[in-house]
Each structure stands twice: as structure tokens, then as C-alpha cells.
Amino acid sequence: MFPLYGRRAGSWSRLLVVSSVLLTSSLCAEEPNLDFLTRLRQEGLRHSKVMETFGELTDRIGPRLTGSPAMRQANEWTRDQFAAWGLANARLEPWGPFGDxxxxxxxxxxxxxxxxxxxxxxxxxxxxxxxxxxxxxxxxxxxxxxxxxxxxxxxxxxxxxxxxxxxxxxxxxxxxxLTDQDLDDLFHYQIPSxxxxxxxxxxxxxxxxxxxxxxxxxxxxxxxxxxxxxxxxxxxxxxxxxxxxxxxxxxxxxxxxxxxxxxxxxxxxxxxxxxxxxxxxxxxxxPDGLTQHNTLAEIPGTDPELKDEVVMLGAHLDSWVGATGATDNAAGSAVVLEAMRILKAAGIQPRRTIRAALWSGEEQGLLGSRAYVEQHFATRADPSDTEELKLPKFLWRDEHRAVTLKPEQAKISAYYNLDNGAGKVRGIYAQENLAAAAIFENWIVPLKDLGVTTVTRRNTGSTDHIPFDSAGIPGFQFIQDDLDYMTRTHHSNMDTPEHVKREDLMQASVVMAWFVYNSAMRDDLLPRKPLVQPAPAGTK
Amino acid sequence: MFPLYGRRAGSWSRLLVVSSVLLTSSLCAEEPNLDFLTRLRQEGLRHSKVMETFGELTDRIGPRLTGSPAMRQANEWTRDQFAAWGLANARLEPWGPFGDxxxxxxxxxxxxxxxxxxxxxxxxxxxxxxxxxxxxxxxxxxxxxxxxxxxxxxxxxxxxxxxxxxxxxxxxxxxxxLTDQDLDDLFHYQIPSxxxxxxxxxxxxxxxxxxxxxxxxxxxxxxxxxxxxxxxxxxxxxxxxxxxxxxxxxxxxxxxxxxxxxxxxxxxxxxxxxxxxxxxxxxxxxPDGLTQHNTLAEIPGTDPELKDEVVMLGAHLDSWVGATGATDNAAGSAVVLEAMRILKAAGIQPRRTIRAALWSGEEQGLLGSRAYVEQHFATRADPSDTEELKLPKFLWRDEHRAVTLKPEQAKISAYYNLDNGAGKVRGIYAQENLAAAAIFENWIVPLKDLGVTTVTRRNTGSTDHIPFDSAGIPGFQFIQDDLDYMTRTHHSNMDTPEHVKREDLMQASVVMAWFVYNSAMRDDLLPRKPLVQPAPAGTK
Incomplete structure (x- = not known):
């Protein structure tokens, strides 16, 4: 019906990419599959279910503090909803210990x-x-x-x-x-402090x-x-x-x-x-909060050579308790659910496996996604410096922590996250991965009329793509319109559905699905940055 | 110290004014007394007490629903405060019956x-x-x-x-x-619907x-x-x-x-x-709410010929209960108190008596000011039409209600009201009184650097100058900056001091005092509009 399998370079090219950021596998840009994007848009913009999903999470289940009965309810409801839409392996994966x-x-x-x-x-x-x-x-x-x-x-x-x-x-x-000027400012690289x-x-x-x-x-x-x-x-x-x-x-x-x-x-x-x-x-x-769960579900890969590889997308399902966690982050969770639904409804036969994750424990320090990354992709030793050990984990430096990769780490192409409020997607943070940025520039061309225009090479932090990034996996967060996220809704009693626009969630669902689709269909894994590791003994 | 007595026309001219709007007594503009305005500004802008007053009404006494113990407390506290500042005849005047x-x-x-x-x-x-x-x-x-x-x-x-x-x-x-454009729009007369x-x-x-x-x-x-x-x-x-x-x-x-x-x-x-x-x-x-009170206080007139005449200023002291009635209308009340304080502190020896009124029952239909006007100035018969009788009083038409004037009605020059939120004063509604408007144009010249620029001939309604207007007394309300009055604070749980600017209350106190001062010092009463009365029998 539409081209599923394109040109495929040998696995040597991926090895090269992993070992060097100077080469990329996208020296020749692949043509975007506009037929499939049309299907995604039809399903996502004309037959959307994103507001129903969003309404269940916010109005019915309410705030989803990690460890609370509502968190468990949200885990179970999202698992069941994934399953009801025909997605594979809808499941809860445990992590812990959390707390009360x-x-x-x-x-x-x-x-x-x-x-x-x-x-x-x-x-x-x-x-x-x-x-x-x-x-x-x-x-x-x-x-x-x-x-x-x-x-x-x-x-x-x-x-x-x-x-x-x-x-x-x-x-x-x-x-x-975001204005054109805001986006232009964001595009220009800023050396981190x-x-x-x-x-x-x-x-x-x-x-x-x-x-x-x-x-x-x-x-x-x-x-x-x-x-x-x-x-x-x-x-x-x-x-x-x-x-x-x-x-x-x-x-x-x-x-x-x-x-x-x-x-x-x-x-x-x-x-x-x-x-x-x-x-x-x-x-x-x-007292039953020690074991928490992330919700996961998949669209299995269909390419015999690539189906063991995965592309992931996710958002955190947990919230604080001032309101119903509408913009932080029922919006992102509903978009992830909807992206999976429209990929499935649009008839995708992905080459790689597509896996959605809805994390818990994000608000307490990315706990759910960190645990998942440790279980599946990479662990890092504690830093040896006793002063550093006293700091919260998110302030430990990867360059002080020896890394141990697991086999799955070589099999994941990318992780896409949505957690900057409920605003429309305006682009993506390439997280200093220039080769990935060049690929994204190509993907966003047909999204211009949806308002997606900017690939910034900047880093952004503080949400669930960070543990992936730390494990040497391309992990990305989208750029979203601010709306009144930081001034009104973020962790507040006004984090309510009144601050979420149906049109923005529909747009984000299509955009997220499109990034995932392209990642699942391209010949190669997404190019990687060098893994941050402690300097070998004797060097500094 | 400063000229107290200017040129004075005979009382015949005032009679003429009362009987006709075609003549005015201000064919020759009187020179504003800028020395006194300087004193008012010194006292009001450099030694203000308006925020202390405002704080007592809002933070300490709280919402002042007519009939409530807090209303009584506000009446008594304002009376005592007037007295403490040395004002004369600080008192509560009863009205009723109200209710619970x-x-x-x-x-x-x-x-x-x-x-x-x-x-x-x-x-x-x-x-x-x-x-x-x-x-x-x-x-x-x-x-x-x-x-x-x-x-x-x-x-x-x-x-x-x-x-x-x-x-x-x-x-x-x-x-x-208000922008220049807003004020220009407001200046242009709009024929009432x-x-x-x-x-x-x-x-x-x-x-x-x-x-x-x-x-x-x-x-x-x-x-x-x-x-x-x-x-x-x-x-x-x-x-x-x-x-x-x-x-x-x-x-x-x-x-x-x-x-x-x-x-x-x-x-x-x-x-x-x-x-x-x-x-x-x-x-x-x-159940003790049947008798309610307005707070009144005076600076007695000193001109033997004019001291029985009065100039009044006022605002309503009562509020709804969602918050502390900061912009509606502790702000206006604090300004009235402060205007009296700075007039006194500036050493005024007014020709006419200056009388401040803080009304109760405003939010239930201008009940306190209506009662005061009926007790002192004029009564109106109920309309004869039985359908009209079923309407709330504020919808009864003056042209259907025979009026009976009391002697005091001839002795009051004007009433100035402040009740459009907490915004800075930008001008005044002349309430279709063209002769008064011409006088006001003269008075506001030295207020330009305080942002007062506009005398609109338009009517404005819905507050305590209306009963005066209905009794044939020049009654005016000031134009104020909107701020977020109608969108956020008016009768809401956000009617809090956060929405009131100290500088705006200080400015309003000086402006209100200046209008009162000029009214108290000029030779004549303010010119009047024709009294609205039922047509004589046999005409229509």
C-alpha cells in the first residue's frame, strides 16, 4: 500500500555512527513518506480521540501523585486503553523501591x-x-x-x-x-553555563x-x-x-x-x-507505594532484520496534586497514547518495534524513566567523591560515573519525549546531536503548515529524555508553545483542562507519530553522540 | 495664608442657575488656587495615610456585607477615624429597614x-x-x-x-x-439607549x-x-x-x-x-440588621453667608464577601477618608461645609445613599403604573414619580463619588451637565501631570451619585483606570489589596480633595440640570 522498506545500508554504517559523530548515515536525505503523513493527519486531525483520553486522565482519575491509588489507576487504565486499541504487549513494568x-x-x-x-x-x-x-x-x-x-x-x-x-x-x-523571534532565539546555540x-x-x-x-x-x-x-x-x-x-x-x-x-x-x-x-x-x-510501575505498549516491528530494534516515545503520567495535572503532564500522556493510536489506525507496519512508555515518578526526579533505562539499557556506578554522593542523583555528573551498557542499548534508535506543557509543538531540541538535527530538518519540512519549523541544537533538561541521553541513547524533547505553563499551571492548582487546547494536542499527536514513524522506518538507527564516561585512570 | 474668599455674586445668580441650565455662573473662569493644590499634593503625595486606612478596612475588618457585624465595625471605625483626625460631627446616621x-x-x-x-x-x-x-x-x-x-x-x-x-x-x-484613545472615545458623547x-x-x-x-x-x-x-x-x-x-x-x-x-x-x-x-x-x-448606618463627618464652613451650604463627597463602605472588597470599594472609601484628612491637614477654611459620607447598602441597590437623599433632600412618590411597581426601584422612572424637595436640597452644591475600582482618576463624568463640565475643564488644568485630562459629558450610572442626580443635585462619579476591575476583582474572591496600587489611591485622594475644595470655595453652587419630573396632568 505504501513503501515499507527503503534502501538499507549495512550494519557497518551504524557501527560507524555509534563510534563517531563526524559521520552520519543521512548523507543522502531520504524522501519523507507523505502518503503516510496524510494518513496520520486524517486520523489525528479529523478522528481524534485525544481529548477523551485526556478527560479520563484529568477529570475522572484526577491528580496522579506517584505512589497514590490514582497513579495505579492511571497505570492500569492506560495499559487497558493501549490494549483496547489493539496495541501489543500492553503492560506495567515495576520499579522501586519508591516510598509511601x-x-x-x-x-x-x-x-x-x-x-x-x-x-x-x-x-x-x-x-x-x-x-x-x-x-x-x-x-x-x-x-x-x-x-x-x-x-x-x-x-x-x-x-x-x-x-x-x-x-x-x-x-x-x-x-x-512562541513568536518567530522566540524560535530564532532558541535556534541559536547557547553555550551552557x-x-x-x-x-x-x-x-x-x-x-x-x-x-x-x-x-x-x-x-x-x-x-x-x-x-x-x-x-x-x-x-x-x-x-x-x-x-x-x-x-x-x-x-x-x-x-x-x-x-x-x-x-x-x-x-x-x-x-x-x-x-x-x-x-x-x-x-x-x-504504605503500599514501594513498588511503582511504568505503562508500556508496542507496535511490533515487521522487518525481520530490524524488528528487535526499538523506537520509543513517552511522557510522564504522574503529576503533583494541586489540580488534575492537565498540562503537567496529562497533555503529554494523552498525546503519546494518541500517537500510538493513530499510528496503528493509519495501518503502520513498522520496520522497527515502536514502544510507548508512560512514566511514573518523574516529578520526584525522573525515577520511573531512570529505573527503566537502568533495567534495560545502562547502569552507572555511584561517583567516588563523597561530597558528590551527598547531592541528589540528578546532580551527579556522568563523567564521574562508570557506565555499563546492556545489550538492548545497541538496539534502541531514539526516545522522543513530550513534557513542556500543553502547547503546540514548534520544533525539537536536537540535544547537541548535529547528525540527528540534520535528519530532523528533513522530517519537519512537511510539518511547516502545522507550525513546526525549528530544530535547535540546544540541550534541554529536566524530563524523561535525560536518562536516555545519559545512557548514550538519542533522547529528545519537543519545543512547545509556552502558553501559561510557567506562570500559571506548572505544579499549581490551576493545572486544569481550561489551559489545554484540543487543537494543540491533536497537532502534537501527529507530529510525535511522524517522528516515531520516520525513526522506525529509516534504514539506520538514529546517529549517536559520544557516550559520556569517566576519563581512563591516569588521565584528567 | 491663602485667599479664602474670592469674588462672590449675589444669591440671585444661584437662583437663576437653579431655574435654568442656559445660564451659568462661571462665565468668567475663576483662577484655581494653586497654592492650596500644592499643599494638598504635599500632604497627599508625600505624607499619605491612605494605605493604612485601606489596610484597616480590608485586612483587619475584612468584607463588609451590609447588615453584618463587620459593616457595623467599619461604620464605627471610620467614624472614630474621622473624629481622630479632628473632623467635625463624625457620626452614624441610621437608615432602614434593611433586613438580616x-x-x-x-x-x-x-x-x-x-x-x-x-x-x-x-x-x-x-x-x-x-x-x-x-x-x-x-x-x-x-x-x-x-x-x-x-x-x-x-x-x-x-x-x-x-x-x-x-x-x-x-x-x-x-x-x-486607559489609553489616550480610550479617553477620547469616552469624551465623545454617546446618545443613551x-x-x-x-x-x-x-x-x-x-x-x-x-x-x-x-x-x-x-x-x-x-x-x-x-x-x-x-x-x-x-x-x-x-x-x-x-x-x-x-x-x-x-x-x-x-x-x-x-x-x-x-x-x-x-x-x-x-x-x-x-x-x-x-x-x-x-x-x-x-437578626439585628434592620437598622443600618452611613458614616458622616464634616469640615464646617466658615463663610457666614455660605456655611449652611454643603459640598459632599462619598463612596460606599459596604462590600460583597468573596474577598475583602478591596477595589469595591475599600479603595474609594479610603480615598474619601484621605481626601478629608488632607483637606484638614492642608489647613482648609472652607466657605461651605464639606461633608463626607461612607454609604452602606450600596451593593443591594444604593440603599444607604438613597435613604440619605430621601431624609435630607427629596422624596419621590411611587409610580402609579402597577406594572412598574413590580420592578425593582432602580428601574422606576423619575418621570413617573412626583418629587417633593426639602429645604436642604437648595443648600447642596454637589456630590462627588468614587466607585469604579482602584484605578487612578483620569477625569470625571459631567452627567450631561454642560455648565458643570465647563467649570470642571478649568479645575483639571493643574491636574494634567497627575493624569487627569478628561471631562466627558456622558452619564454613568450604578453607584451612589445617582440618588443625588435624581434629586436634582449635581452628582458626579470620576473616570478611573480600569485595571482588572471588571475582569478579575469586581464582586469576586480576588477583590484583594494585590489589585490596588498605592500611587493610584494617593492620586485619587488629591484629585477628589481638589474638586471638593473648589466646590466649597467658589462663589456659587454648582450649576444644576433641570429636575426630572412627571409631566403636568393633561400633557404627555
Missing amino acids: GWTVESAAVRMTVPDVAQLYAIPRPWTPGTGGPVRGPVAWAVIKTKEDIEKFRGKLTGKIVLFGDLPENRAGPKNAQ DRDDARGEARKRLELAAALREFWVQEKPLAVILPSRGTDGTIFVQASGQAYLADKHDPVTTLSMSVEHYSRLKRLVDRKQAVELELTVATTFH | GWTVESAAVRMTVPDVAQLYAIPRPWTPGTGGPVRGPVAWAVIKTKEDIEKFRGKLTGKIVLFGDLPENRAGPKNAQ DRDDARGEARKRLELAAALREFWVQEKPLAVILPSRGTDGTIFVQASGQAYLADKHDPVTTLSMSVEHYSRLKRLVDRKQAVELELTVATTFH
């Missing part, structure tokens, strides 16, 4: 003095409840260093602590598509967090209230560090409060006005 | 099926509580006409009713100052509301939830009609819910998903 599950049963905060008012505050994940209503006076404390703790010792017992200064007043929400500063800062933060935990245990305030950044009642709320571990849960009830209500309390305190609050927070810890 | 006071003690709404989620909803004023937690399934109903009621009879008992379609998706918030349509619509709404009340009494749903307009969790909430009257309180617990949460419920219902909510709403009715 956690859910909010109810949360209400009232001012009782000097005025009665309902206040907007959301419990921070893995915070304990109050065990019924508790009432107490508020006290303000700002603790920025370990030394600051002593200033407040003995003064906060039995109080409800307003913790810290209001966050810097950031610019308000813009709800914006050194990460040593970030590592130093992170270490200080970790030390302060540990000291604070100890302080709260001793000081016994009734609760701690953090001021959220944001405007218009928006509350950003996420856990700190590894709060999912039983020994790192918040020691006292901790909530994030909207800037409007926090400011009111703070202004009253500044005016020496007595202020009292009543908190009623009920949360549940679920 | 009402406060919210607590309000929590949770989804319990299919997901556990805290939802944002605010009880509508004068709604009863739930008497502890109530749980039930939701059902959706849309009732736009009396006939629609029958479709739902018997189907909503014991349910939590999602009432109606989502409101039309309005454009999102702009946070905007006929109000008959509005009267017809209002009558239908009243009939539907009455029928619905009866329906809810018979049908006994657990609660009724209304979808708010707005974005980003903003909830607009106000009472319907005369809900403050004992026989017109909401018959069942009624709440307004954010569009995000209402939409989630509605989408689930549309997908035939069972949805259950738990509501815990506690409200209190205060």
Missing part, C-alpha cells in the same frame, strides 16, 4: 481572628494531617540559613508558622505562542532542609504555611526533596498558601495584629 | 466520587448553611424560563444541583490603564427568580451550585435580588463555583460518570 503513597482527604484553612475568612492553602505532598481541627496564633519566621534557626528556637511552639518572605513578584501570566554553582546551591538547600526538619521536630509548631509564588489565587505546590521516603515526610503539617491570603496574614502580623487560624487537614499515607 | 445580617463561618466543598478533590466554591450571601456535612450525587439542570422548571420537577430532590450552563467565555483579564428593554428583561428575571424560589422549596435539593464567570479560579459571587429580606433568603444552600471546578463536574456528568460531593457550609443570620 499519599493522598489528601480534605483540607480547610480559616482565619478566626481578627476576621472569619476561608483561606486558600494546599497541603504539600507527604505532609501529615492535623488530626482534626487545630487552632492557634500565627507567627512569622524567615530562616534562610542554618544560623537563622537559632533566632526562632523556642518561639514557634504551638504556633502556626508563616514561613518566609513573599516570593519575588514575577511577571504575571502571559498566554503566548557551568553547573558547579547549581551544585553548591543544591547542597546548601539540602543541608538547610535537613536542619529545618530537625528544628520542626523539636519546636513542634502546629503547622507551617509557605507563601506560594503566583497571582490571582494560584498556588504552586510540590513536595520538597525525597519527602516520599518514610523518614523524610514533612514532620509537621505543611501547606502552600496563595499570595493574596498569605500577604493578608503577613500584613496583619506586621501591624502587630493578633491573628489566629484554624486548620483541618486530613491526609493518608499509603 | 449574614456571615459565613466556614465553607468547604469536596468531590468524593470519582476522585477526592477540594473544590473552590463560595456561599452566596443570605444562603443557609448545610447543618453539618451533607453528601449527595450531583445532577445538572438548566432552567432559563418558568416553563423549564417542569422538566426537572421531581428529579432534583436530594441532589446537589449544578445549575446552568457555563457562562460565556469572556476575554481574560487585562490590567490596563432606551431602557425599556432592560426593564422587560429585569421583569422576566424577577418572575423566574420567584418561580425558582418556590421550586427549590418544593423540590428540596441538598444544594444549588452556580457556575461563576471568570478564569484562573476566580469566583464572582453576590446575592440575588432582595435576598437580605427574611422572606427572600435563598431557600437552599447556594454557592458560586470556579469555572475550573464546575466544568470538571459538568464534563463528568456529560460523560455519565457518577459524581458525588460533600458540602459543609455554616452561615449565620444576624
Whole structure:
């Protein structure tokens, strides 16, 4: 019906690619299969099911905190949905150990003095409840260093602590598509900054967090209230560090409060006005969270020579709990599900196996995708430096960690990720892989009328393509329109379907499917960057 | 120290003005007293207390629903503050009968099926509580006409009713100052539309509301939830009609819910998903609300010939309950207080008496200012048409209502009101009074560097200058920058101090004081429009 098998270079060319970034296998550009793209567009833009999928994840299942019953429900529902669409090997793959599950049963905060008012505050994940209503006076404390703790010792017992200064007043929400100028800026390569500063800062933060935990245990305030950044009642709320571990849960009830209500309390305190609050927070810890799961499903390869090779696409299924995780990342998950559906519906017979993954544990540090990569592709030793060992894993440097590749690592072509909000796809980050970028330039030509125009050679971080990249596997994240992701929805109580456009999810599904299709059909694996490894002993 | 007494025309000229709009007393423009304006600016822009005043009203006293204890507290605090600044005759003037006071003690709404989620909803004023937690399934109903009621009879008992379609998706918030173009548009006169349509619509709404009340009494749903307009969790909430009257309180617990949460419920219902909510709403009715008060205070006139005449300024002190009534209208109230303070501090010896008024009952239909005008200046008979009698008072036409003037009506020069949000003053509505407009044009010349540039001859309505206008008294409202008044704060849970700029309140205080000063010092009363009266019998 349409050309399934094109010219195929020998496997020697792939070996060459793996061993060198100076050669690429795409010296001759392959012609895009526009017949198949037409099919994808028909299915994805005219018979879309992406909003139904998205609605199940957000409206029905709700927030999907890793470890929670809703996370399990989302894993199972997506597995069953993949299977219902006729995809192969729909399954849950376990990983762990994670920690406790956690859910909010109810949360209400009232001012009782000097005025009665309902206040907007959301419990921070893995915070304990109050065990019924508790009432107490508020006290303000700002603790920025370990030394600051002593200033407040003995003064906060039995109080409800307003913790810290209001966050810097950031610019308000813009709800914006990327302009040509934005995309041009993004195209131009920016030499990355050194990460040593970030590592130093992170270490200080970790030390302060540990000291604070100890302080709260001793000081016994009734609760701690953090001021959220944001405007218009928006509350950003996420856990700190590894709060999912039983020994790192918040020691006292901790909530994030909207800037409007926090400011009111703070202004009253500044005016020496007595202020009292009543908190009623009920949360549940679920001890069955140690084993978590990623959802996977496949369209098996059909080329006898290539069917053992895979192309992967994915997004994280888990979310924080302020709202229903609509833009972070039910949107990306729904697009991955839809991309698989339309590839199947368009009648693909892929040469390589196509495998979709919906990760859990992303919000706690890419835990699900890291575990998957370790299980299948590569492991890295811990760094030998004891100071580095104290840092969170994501700050360990690959150049300090010996790598052990597994056989599957040689069989995966690429991993495509979607997790920058719900905006339309405008291009892709080539993650400094120039040979892959050249190939992508060719693939996006017929996507111009869908708004896809930019292949930037820049890196982007902080989501599930990173573990693949670290394992020497081409891993990519798409460029998406910002909309109001960073100003309004990201980890907030406003991460709701109102901020997601049907048209954008439909477009993204087609674009993601097209990248996957081309990766599955081309003669060769995607070209690779050199694997980052520790220098051999004796060199530096 | 500065010229207190200027040229004074005989009282005959004022009589002429009253009897005819064709003559004005300001054929020769009087020189503005720039020395005094400098004093006002020094006091108002460099030694302002407006934000302290504003903070007391909003942060400490909180929302000021007419009839509530906080309303009384605001009346008393403002009276005492006027007195503390040395103003004369600081007092509360009673009016009534009003109705019941009402406060919210607590309000929590949770989804319990299919997901556990805290939802944002605010009880509508004068709604009863739930008497502890109530749980039930939701059902959706849309009732736009009396006939629609029958479709739902018997189907909503014991349910939590999602009432109606989502409101039309309005454009999102702009946070905007008026541009030169906006002001130019506003300057150009627009012939008012006929109000008959509005009267017809209002009558239908009243009939539907009455029928619905009866329906809810018979049908006994657990609660009724209304979808708010707005974005980003903003909830607009106000009472319907005369809900403050004992026989017109909401018959069942009624709440307004954010569009995000209402939409989630509605989408689930549309997908035939069972949805259950738990509501815990506690409200209190205060039976001591029949007598309400306006706060008044004065700077006595010093000219033996003119001290019995008054110039008034005012704003309403009451608010709705979604937030602390910051822009509607603690801002205007704080400006009125501050205008009086800086007039006094600047050492004014006014020829006429200056009287500030802080109204209650504005949000229920200008009740406080209407009562004041009736007590002091003019009464109007009810219309004879029985159909018109059924309409709310604000839709009765002055030309159908015989007027009886009181002696004080001849002794008041003007009333200046501030109630269009918290934005900077950009000019004034001359309310179709061309002679007054010509005078104002002269007064605003030295305010240009404060951004005051526009005297529009247009009418504006819906606030406390209207009862004065109806009594034949020059009553004016200032033009203010929109900011995000109509899109975000007006009657919403986001009517908080974050939407009020210190600089704008300071500017407005100086501008308002300047208009009052000039009115108090000029030789003549402000020119008047012809009094609107029923045509003499036999004419039409």
C-alpha cells in the first residue's frame, strides 16, 4: 500500500555512527513518506480521540501523585486503553523501591481572628494531617540559613508558622505562542553555563532542609504555611526533596498558601495584629507505594532484520496534586497514547518495534524513566567523591560515573519525549546531536503548515529524555508553545483542562507519530553522540 | 495664608442657575488656587495615610456585607477615624429597614466520587448553611424560563444541583490603564439607549427568580451550585435580588463555583460518570440588621453667608464577601477618608461645609445613599403604573414619580463619588451637565501631570451619585483606570489589596480633595440640570 522498506545500508554504517559523530548515515536525505503523513493527519486531525483520553486522565482519575491509588489507576487504565486499541504487549513494568503513597482527604484553612475568612492553602505532598481541627496564633519566621534557626528556637511552639518572605513578584501570566523571534532565539546555540554553582546551591538547600526538619521536630509548631509564588489565587505546590521516603515526610503539617491570603496574614502580623487560624487537614499515607510501575505498549516491528530494534516515545503520567495535572503532564500522556493510536489506525507496519512508555515518578526526579533505562539499557556506578554522593542523583555528573551498557542499548534508535506543557509543538531540541538535527530538518519540512519549523541544537533538561541521553541513547524533547505553563499551571492548582487546547494536542499527536514513524522506518538507527564516561585512570 | 474668599455674586445668580441650565455662573473662569493644590499634593503625595486606612478596612475588618457585624465595625471605625483626625460631627446616621445580617463561618466543598478533590466554591450571601456535612450525587439542570422548571420537577430532590450552563467565555483579564484613545472615545458623547428593554428583561428575571424560589422549596435539593464567570479560579459571587429580606433568603444552600471546578463536574456528568460531593457550609443570620448606618463627618464652613451650604463627597463602605472588597470599594472609601484628612491637614477654611459620607447598602441597590437623599433632600412618590411597581426601584422612572424637595436640597452644591475600582482618576463624568463640565475643564488644568485630562459629558450610572442626580443635585462619579476591575476583582474572591496600587489611591485622594475644595470655595453652587419630573396632568 505504501513503501515499507527503503534502501538499507549495512550494519557497518551504524557501527560507524555509534563510534563517531563526524559521520552520519543521512548523507543522502531520504524522501519523507507523505502518503503516510496524510494518513496520520486524517486520523489525528479529523478522528481524534485525544481529548477523551485526556478527560479520563484529568477529570475522572484526577491528580496522579506517584505512589497514590490514582497513579495505579492511571497505570492500569492506560495499559487497558493501549490494549483496547489493539496495541501489543500492553503492560506495567515495576520499579522501586519508591516510598509511601499519599493522598489528601480534605483540607480547610480559616482565619478566626481578627476576621472569619476561608483561606486558600494546599497541603504539600507527604505532609501529615492535623488530626482534626487545630487552632492557634500565627507567627512569622524567615530562616534562610542554618544560623537563622537559632533566632526562632523556642518561639514557634504551638504556633502556626508563616514561613518566609513573599516570593519575588514575577511577571504575571502571559498566554503566548512562541513568536518567530522566540524560535530564532532558541535556534541559536547557547553555550551552557557551568553547573558547579547549581551544585553548591543544591547542597546548601539540602543541608538547610535537613536542619529545618530537625528544628520542626523539636519546636513542634502546629503547622507551617509557605507563601506560594503566583497571582490571582494560584498556588504552586510540590513536595520538597525525597519527602516520599518514610523518614523524610514533612514532620509537621505543611501547606502552600496563595499570595493574596498569605500577604493578608503577613500584613496583619506586621501591624502587630493578633491573628489566629484554624486548620483541618486530613491526609493518608499509603504504605503500599514501594513498588511503582511504568505503562508500556508496542507496535511490533515487521522487518525481520530490524524488528528487535526499538523506537520509543513517552511522557510522564504522574503529576503533583494541586489540580488534575492537565498540562503537567496529562497533555503529554494523552498525546503519546494518541500517537500510538493513530499510528496503528493509519495501518503502520513498522520496520522497527515502536514502544510507548508512560512514566511514573518523574516529578520526584525522573525515577520511573531512570529505573527503566537502568533495567534495560545502562547502569552507572555511584561517583567516588563523597561530597558528590551527598547531592541528589540528578546532580551527579556522568563523567564521574562508570557506565555499563546492556545489550538492548545497541538496539534502541531514539526516545522522543513530550513534557513542556500543553502547547503546540514548534520544533525539537536536537540535544547537541548535529547528525540527528540534520535528519530532523528533513522530517519537519512537511510539518511547516502545522507550525513546526525549528530544530535547535540546544540541550534541554529536566524530563524523561535525560536518562536516555545519559545512557548514550538519542533522547529528545519537543519545543512547545509556552502558553501559561510557567506562570500559571506548572505544579499549581490551576493545572486544569481550561489551559489545554484540543487543537494543540491533536497537532502534537501527529507530529510525535511522524517522528516515531520516520525513526522506525529509516534504514539506520538514529546517529549517536559520544557516550559520556569517566576519563581512563591516569588521565584528567 | 491663602485667599479664602474670592469674588462672590449675589444669591440671585444661584437662583437663576437653579431655574435654568442656559445660564451659568462661571462665565468668567475663576483662577484655581494653586497654592492650596500644592499643599494638598504635599500632604497627599508625600505624607499619605491612605494605605493604612485601606489596610484597616480590608485586612483587619475584612468584607463588609451590609447588615453584618463587620459593616457595623467599619461604620464605627471610620467614624472614630474621622473624629481622630479632628473632623467635625463624625457620626452614624441610621437608615432602614434593611433586613438580616449574614456571615459565613466556614465553607468547604469536596468531590468524593470519582476522585477526592477540594473544590473552590463560595456561599452566596443570605444562603443557609448545610447543618453539618451533607453528601449527595450531583445532577445538572438548566432552567432559563418558568416553563423549564417542569422538566426537572421531581428529579432534583436530594441532589446537589449544578445549575446552568457555563457562562460565556469572556476575554481574560487585562490590567490596563486607559489609553489616550480610550479617553477620547469616552469624551465623545454617546446618545443613551432606551431602557425599556432592560426593564422587560429585569421583569422576566424577577418572575423566574420567584418561580425558582418556590421550586427549590418544593423540590428540596441538598444544594444549588452556580457556575461563576471568570478564569484562573476566580469566583464572582453576590446575592440575588432582595435576598437580605427574611422572606427572600435563598431557600437552599447556594454557592458560586470556579469555572475550573464546575466544568470538571459538568464534563463528568456529560460523560455519565457518577459524581458525588460533600458540602459543609455554616452561615449565620444576624437578626439585628434592620437598622443600618452611613458614616458622616464634616469640615464646617466658615463663610457666614455660605456655611449652611454643603459640598459632599462619598463612596460606599459596604462590600460583597468573596474577598475583602478591596477595589469595591475599600479603595474609594479610603480615598474619601484621605481626601478629608488632607483637606484638614492642608489647613482648609472652607466657605461651605464639606461633608463626607461612607454609604452602606450600596451593593443591594444604593440603599444607604438613597435613604440619605430621601431624609435630607427629596422624596419621590411611587409610580402609579402597577406594572412598574413590580420592578425593582432602580428601574422606576423619575418621570413617573412626583418629587417633593426639602429645604436642604437648595443648600447642596454637589456630590462627588468614587466607585469604579482602584484605578487612578483620569477625569470625571459631567452627567450631561454642560455648565458643570465647563467649570470642571478649568479645575483639571493643574491636574494634567497627575493624569487627569478628561471631562466627558456622558452619564454613568450604578453607584451612589445617582440618588443625588435624581434629586436634582449635581452628582458626579470620576473616570478611573480600569485595571482588572471588571475582569478579575469586581464582586469576586480576588477583590484583594494585590489589585490596588498605592500611587493610584494617593492620586485619587488629591484629585477628589481638589474638586471638593473648589466646590466649597467658589462663589456659587454648582450649576444644576433641570429636575426630572412627571409631566403636568393633561400633557404627555
